[in-house]
Amino acid sequence: MRIGVIGAAGKIGQMRVETILKNPGTTLAAVLDLTMEKAAAHAHGAPAFTDLGQFLAVPMDAVVISTPAHVREPICLAAFAKGLHVLTEKPLSNTVEGARRIVEAARAARRHLGAGFNMRYYPSFAYVKDVMESGEIGEIDHIRVYGGHSGLSNFTYEWEYKSEFLGGGALSDVGIHMTDMARHLMGEITRVYGVATNKVWGVPGSEDNAMAVYTAPSGLSATYQATWNDWQGYKSMVEVFGTKGMVRGAYAPMRNDLIVLDKPGGAARRTTRRYFDIAVREKLKSWKTTAVQSFADELADFLALVAGKTEGLRIADGHASLRAIEVADAVRQSTRTGQAVELADLGPMRV
Numbered sequence: 001m002r003i004g005v006i007g008a009a010g011k012i013g014q015m016r017v018e019t020i021l022k023n024p025g026t027t028l029a030a031v032l033d034l035t036m037e038k039a040a041a042h043a044h045g046a047p048a049f050t051d052l053g054q055f056l057a058v059p060m061d062a063v064v065i066s067t068p069a070h071v072r073e074p075i076c077l078a079a080f081a082k083g084l085h086v087l088t089e090k091p092l093s094n095t096v097e098g099a100r101r102i103v104e105a106a107r108a109a110r111r112h113l114g115a116g117f118n119m120r121y122y123p124s125f126a127y128v129k130d131v132m133e134s135g136e137i138g139e140i141d142h143i144r145v146y147g148g149h150s151g152l153s154n155f156t157y158e159w160e161y162k163s164e165f166l167g168g169g170a171l172s173d174v175g176i177h178m179t180d181m182a183r184h185l186m187g188e189i190t191r192v193y194g195v196a197t198n199k200v201w202g203v204p205g206s207e208d209n210a211m212a213v214y215t216a217p218s219g220l221s222a223t224y225q226a227t228w229n230d231w232q233g234y235k236s237m238v239e240v241f242g243t244k245g246m247v248r249g250a251y252a253p254m255r256n257d258l259i260v261l262d263k264p265g266g267a268a269r270r271t272t273r274r275y276f277d278i279a280v281r282e283k284l285k286s287w288k289t290t291a292v293q294s295f296a297d298e299l300a301d302f303l304a305l306v307a308g309k310t311e312g313l314r315i316a317d318g319h320a321s322l323r324a325i326e327v328a329d330a331v332r333q334s335t336r337t338g339q340a341v342e343l344a345d346l347g348p349m350r351v
C-alpha cells in the first residue's frame with residue numbers, strides 16, 4: 001500500500017512514518033507539512049509538500065493524517081474525494097458535525113476510515129478484552145475506565161487544550177481514548193449521564209474533569225473518569241468485573257491484575273502480569289517505543305481492513321471515532337441539563 005503522511009514532521013507523524021517504513025507491505029508515497037523545511041526533514045526520500053493538492057496528485061492508496069483535530073476535516077474530505085483510504089489520529093474532529101461529515105464522506109466514497117485509538121493495542125488493554133471474551137471471569141457485570149494526566153503542564157501548543165481547536169478539554173484529550181476503550185469492550189454506547197467540571201485550569205470550554213456512566217444496549221454499563229488533575233502523570237486504567245472475578249489493565253507502567261473466583265466470595269486465584277520487557281525497553285529507550293509498537297500493530301490492522309478482513313481486527317473504525325466525540329459532547333450536555341442523553345446505535349461502519 002502506498003501511503004502519504006500529513007503532519008509527518010509532528011511528534012506522532014514521525015512515529016507513523018517510522019511504522020510505514022518498517023512495514024514490508026507499505027511504502028511512504030509522500031509527506032505533507034506546514035513548511036518545506038519540516039516536510040523535507042521527515043520525508044526519508046519520499047516527495048515532500050506543503051500544498052495539499054500537489055501532495056494528493058502523487059499516486060497513493062491511503063493517507064495517515066496526524067495533524068491537530070481542527071484542520072482535519074478539509075484534509076479528510078479531499079482524501080476521500082481522491083478515492084483514498086484514511087487512517088487518522090484522534091479526535092477525528094473538534095466538532096460533532098465535522099466528525100459526522102467526515103464519516104459521511106468516507107461512506108459516500110466507499111473508502112475505509114480508520115481511527116487512531118492505538119491504546120486498543122497496548123498489551124495490558126488487549127489482555128483485558130481477551131480475558132473478558134474468554135468467559136474466565138464469568139458473566140460481565142460492569143466496566144470502569146480511567147484516563148488522566150496533569151493537564152496544561154503537559155501541553156506545548158494551544159491546540160492541545162483550547163476548546164476551539166480540540167473541541168473541549170480532558171474529555172477530548174486523554175478521555176477520548178477511554179471512551180473508545182469502553183465502547184470497544186461493552187459495545188455501542190447509547191446512553192450517557194455525566195458531569196464535567198472546570199475549577200482547576202479554568203480554560204473556557206475545556207473541562208478539567210469528567211465523570212460519567214455509559215450504557216450499552218447489551219445491558220453493560222461503564223463508569224468513566226477523565227482528568228487533567230492527575231498530578232502523578234499519565235495514567236490509564238481499564239477494569240472489567242464479572243460474576244466470577246475481575247481483570248484490570250493499566251499503563252504506565254504496563255500491568256494486569258486478574259482475580260478469578262470459584263464462586264462469588266469464594267477461593268480466589270490471583271495473577272499479575274508486569275511486562276518487564278516493556279519496562280526495560282522504555283527505560284533504555286523511551287515510552288515512544290511502546291507507542292510506535294501500537295502504531296505498527298494498528299497499521300497492520302488497517303492494511304487487513306482495506307484488504308477486506310472484518311474479523312479479528314482491533315482497529316477502530318469511523319463510527320468508533322464519531323461516537324467517542326458524540327459521547328464527549330453528551331457528557332457536556334448532561335452536565336448542563338442534569339439529564340441523561342440517548343444516542344442512536346451506530347454499530348460497526350461498513351464500506
Ligand SMILES: NC(=O)c1ccc[n+]([C@@H]2O[C@H](COP(=O)([O-])OP(=O)(O)OC[C@H]3O[C@@H](n4cnc5c(N)ncnc54)[C@H](O)[C@@H]3O)[C@@H](O)[C@H]2O)c1
Pocket residue numbers: 006007008009010011012013032033034035038066067068069071089090091116117118157
Ligand atoms: N494516539 C495517541 O496516543 C496520540 C498521542 C498524542 C497526540 N495524538 C494526536 O495526534 C495528532 C498530532 O499530535 P502531535 O503531538 O504529533 O502534534 P505536533 O504538533 O507534534 O504535530 C502536528 C504536525 O501537523 C502539522 N500540521 C498542522 N496543520 C497542518 C496542515 N493543515 N497540513 C499539514 N500539516 C499540518 C504540524 O506542522 C506538525 O508538524 C493530534 O490530533 C493529537 O491529538 C495522538
